[in-house]
Amino acid sequence: MKILITSGGTSEKIDRVRSITNHSTGQLGKLIAETFLDRGHQVTLVTSPKALKPEPDARLKILTVENVADLLETLEPLVKEHDVLIHAMAVSDYSPSYMTGFSQLAQASKLEEFLTMKNQESKISSEEDFQVLFLKKTPKIISLVKTWNPKIRLVGFKLLVDVSKEELIQVARESLLKNQAEIIVANDLTTIDDQQHLAYLVDEKEENLAKTKQEIAQLLLERLSHSE
Amino acid sequence: MKILITSGGTSEKIDRVRSITNHSTGQLGKLIAETFLDRGHQVTLVTSPKALKPEPDARLKILTVENVADLLETLEPLVKEHDVLIHAMAVSDYSPSYMTGFSQLAQASKLEEFLTMKNQESKISSEEDFQVLFLKKTPKIISLVKTWNPKIRLVGFKLLVDVSKEELIQVARESLLKNQAEIIVANDLTTIDDQQHLAYLVDEKEENLAKTKQEIAQLLLERLSHSE
Structure with a gap:
């Protein structure tokens, strides 16, 4: 499959010396990219300049963007030529x-x-x-994906802070429907640290819990491979 | 001499996912630190997590800070026990x-x-x-330095964007007087790129032009060594 992954976080300039940044190390996107590369898939990674990146690989293409306008411009043509978009980037609202x-x-x-x-x-x-x-x-990029390519399989992310499991799942399911996504990965900043990364992979029927970044990447690979 | 250097840029949180960042690679502070280390001085470098840093060295101590409140708390005791402060950090206003x-x-x-x-x-x-x-x-840290240690020799930085040489020098000289600095390094974002870094080292009597980051570091070393 041709997999498009976004990771890292966008930055919006206030002036030439200051900007508002959405924090994201890019670690999860890097791991997801590596997991799909290992299985022989072709990966395009759209990420921010300071985010962590996989080692060079013949089947990996990396593009960097600074802000939402860049991301929009970069993503539209790519969405049209990939089978899957895993949209893990922290995008400025x-x-x-x-x-x-x-x-x-x-x-x-x-x-x-x-x-x-x-x-x-x-x-x-x-x-x-x-x-x-x-x-x-800013334009909600996730809501534009299916207008660019109705056939692309879309995995979205939802990051909340300090909410109940019920609220997390509910918000994820709303996003699933609104954006016509196949899976929403729902996570809470308070249950992410160096050791763990709790996340629910939510679809219309069920929610699978992953406990680490590795498990998230692995579950995404399984779910996207099974229903191919 | 015991040299205290600040470099990189501070970040102020908006909430747990977003913050306002002052951009600075930390490259100039790194070079200044290396230049003073090479001459046998002891260096304490206070910088931001993502800024460039010198290689480990027995005479080098590195501390990292995120925001202005951290910087204030970290710097006050250090200013009291150093001979020189070269304050190159891009601090959030x-x-x-x-x-x-x-x-x-x-x-x-x-x-x-x-x-x-x-x-x-x-x-x-x-x-x-x-x-x-x-x-x-935020508190203007440069204006507090002499209240913490009246004997410390202070080098400040002033970064403007797209102004005339006259304005740059004038603003630098005002800062020199207001903050009781020995030198203000005045530079303009429009004359800084990969190849060059124009800067005027301004004191009460004169202004010396440096054309690269190396020249800035070298001139600072000379000026601070001569009048020891």
Whole structure:
């Protein structure tokens, strides 16, 4: 199979020296890539510059992206020519649109006007005690995947923080339906550390628990191979 | 001499998955550390986890910090026991204090109330098209150095973006006086790339131009050794 994997995290620039980063080491994506390569599959890995990456391999192609706009542009043609997308990247929900001192906000007659403003300076100045940063929602890439290629098999990820198992599974199942995914890997930041990585592989009927990154990669390989 | 060097960039958390990062590879701090080590000095390097670091050395101690609060706590005792501080780290000017949807802002009667709010959630939700992030100024560490140790020799850095030489020098000289520094290294992001790193080493009387990271490190070594 031709497997497309995303990993790492995107970064959205505030100005030329600062950006908002979604943290992800890329370790899980690397492991998933290695697991599919070992089984003879062809892998394209789209990841961020600082994420962990597999060793070079004849069947592996690596592309790096910085931000959501890059990711969108890179992913669309690739989705069209792969059989499976495992979308493990931590993608920024919001991108900075305008930053200003609090006094400008306090003096404004209509707050809506800030939603269309853009900064002219390449480094935003830092005089006031408080600044306000406006952020705009980025396109939800996972929801576009099936419009690009209705036949691609889609595995999505859902990362929540400190929720119950029930909530985790429920949110995963909503995402499954909304994005027409085959599996959503649902995990909680509070049960991920150096030793373990709890995750539920959720589909319409069941949820399989994996306890480590290796198990997640292995279960994905099995599930995607069985129903080929 | 006992040389304290800061390098890399700080990151301020928005929530448990996102943060605002000041970009810096740490390459210049690494080079400065190596240059002083080669001349037999003792070096303490305070840097960020992902910054480039020198190879281990018996006379080198490396400490890592994430954010401005860490940096403040780590630096104060170190400043008291070193002869020189070369403060090359890209330190966040602002730290996130509260993030909310635009609708909450639009409905508020007094905008000032947002300045003291804190988020309760560990991952801020992402329903609205626009979010607003409030940021609070961080303590200016360079201005505290001489209060911790009036005898320490201080080298500060000033990074601007796309300004004239005159403005760069003027801003550097203001910083020199305000922070009681011995030298301010003034540089402009638009004249830094893989090949070159233009920087003016500014003191009360003169400004020396360095054209590469190696020259900056070498000039710092010379200037700090001569007037010992």
